[in-house]
Amino acid sequence: MTYLIYLFLGVFAGTLSGLFGIGGGLVIVPTLLFCFKYLGFSPEIAIHMAIGTSLSIIVVTATNSVYGHQKRKGIDWQVFKKIFFPLVIGTYFGGMISSKLSASFLEIVFSVYVVLVSIKMFLDVKVDKVQKETSLILYSFVGALIGFKSAILGIGGGTISIPFLSWRGFSMKKAVGVSAALGLPISIVGSISYIVSGLKVQGLPEHSLGYIYLPAFIGVIITSSFFAHIGAKLSHRLPQQKMKKGFAIFLSIVAIKMIFFS
Template identity: 40%
Template structure:
């Protein structure tokens, strides 16, 4: 079997797991996709020097369609404060576009270790949720622009949509939780789209990447993940009504911690 076809088949299974867990636990797929892609992409010739970049870029591209679906659902429910979105959008676009070029400046091993530490922190957040709702006013436009830029850079560097960073920040700033979640869904689409563009441009013409790579995005893996994750997310959401999601979240947090520790010392 051709190596790209083999990866496509594996990523169809991976996408199903990502979609189901996203629907069940409400987590971003990047926390699962990036470690898994780091494990399987060497089989198609992705070198260690470019492995984190390709895994993160591919994960980010996979978020585009799932974020679009989520953003549409929240828009229908009136959960997206579009005036705030428009004011912070330039920062998100700038940060996401820059992320691919910033990743080029970071050594692959160090980028992998940064992601590993991030995974461990997200596992702790999952096990012990941070609640920061307050009645304070939103910061000034300049502060919001800086925050949006930094959040977009971090999210796109880690291959995630940014909700795990943005929701706590917005609730701390005084935004109601349902608006913070809806805003995060719309922002995830923006970060994923422009972050993918940034990684595509940054990786364009890079030597040593396998066939079927668009910049740093490995297309067979992307197609596999997107195809089944979109199908399985509603299944996971339905299962959330009957399964003990709180206990499952804590168990998954332990799993993520082990994954993060392995990536630190890999």
């Protein structure tokens, strides 16, 4: 049953990655946490394993998502370059700090974050069509924030990068493309940090690489790669307003699930 859950999770994670430019961690982390607790993982390591495994899965979903968006010339690489280095630094420190936080605290932080993002997206569904000039300092600050938050929560960064780029006047399609590209360095650096920090921990489940649980990683990526391409195709066909509202609805569902059914 758990392996079937991993396969279905890959379908959702891949589609969301391509469609919304997010790594899918908002679905992957709570689902893996449920699976790991069901499998009898220690409560003190289950959330860290879910976050670390989520980041490793995002490496694959983000790669496929980037390929799909790049084929349609949907990625602004100049913006990506401005955010890249601060984002990598923020991701590294976020991953190292996360390994030292308690499991209960991480679960609370994850739930609250999803609620706040859901509310923000509902209150801000307007797409500003006038692109604003943005300083390198602002790009750097937001990049570091995206990386730090993503490593702690095990997500790809789209919940900050997409609203930020939309606020700066980028079209939803361009915002999704850049967000998808940013998910790649986030997931690579974040995965490395969770592997390194997890190697020092005793009593991890068999078939673990640090805080990454390899059976879950393999199960999810089997289906996620194909569906990331489908999501990327859909993102270039759907109207921007509907995409943004759909993103807000998706986040609200995750928020309700985390609060009432975790």
